[in-house]
Amino acid sequence: MTYGPIKHFKDIEAWKLARELRIETYDVIRKLPPEEKYDLASQMRRAAISCTANIAEGYGRFHYQENIQFCRISRGSMYEIQDHLITCIDNEYITKEIYESIWDLSMNAIKTLDGYIRYLSNNAKQ
DSSP: OOOOOOSSGGGOHHHHHHHHHHHHHHHHHHHSOGGGTTTHHHHHHHHHHHHHHHHHHHHTSSSHHHHHHHHHHHHHHHHHHHHHHHHHHHTTSSOHHHHHHHHHHHHHHHHHHHHHHHHHHHHHHO
16 A cells, blocks of 8 residues: 555544444444443544544654554554454344454554554654
């Protein structure tokens, strides 16, 4: 994957996909039963916010290695969302179609973020 000029974190493809993942996760949160309001919903909300926020924060750091570390935190949050999706499907809070759609989006976001991390790593070596 090639990266065009990145002038702001909003230009980062991984951030764009993480944003989509956050939006879709919030849609799931709205479907959760009231008893999950302070448990699962809260965990999902924090993980979803972390996906985009950590890419943005990393972008704002001075050194490549700091940026990479924040991207890794974002990546962990994407995997956390996957675990929460499994909880949602196991408890029949979402349909199989919703689960698969968001799962695919999360995998695409993770793969794209992995590519961005490689890009940063290569630039850090120069």
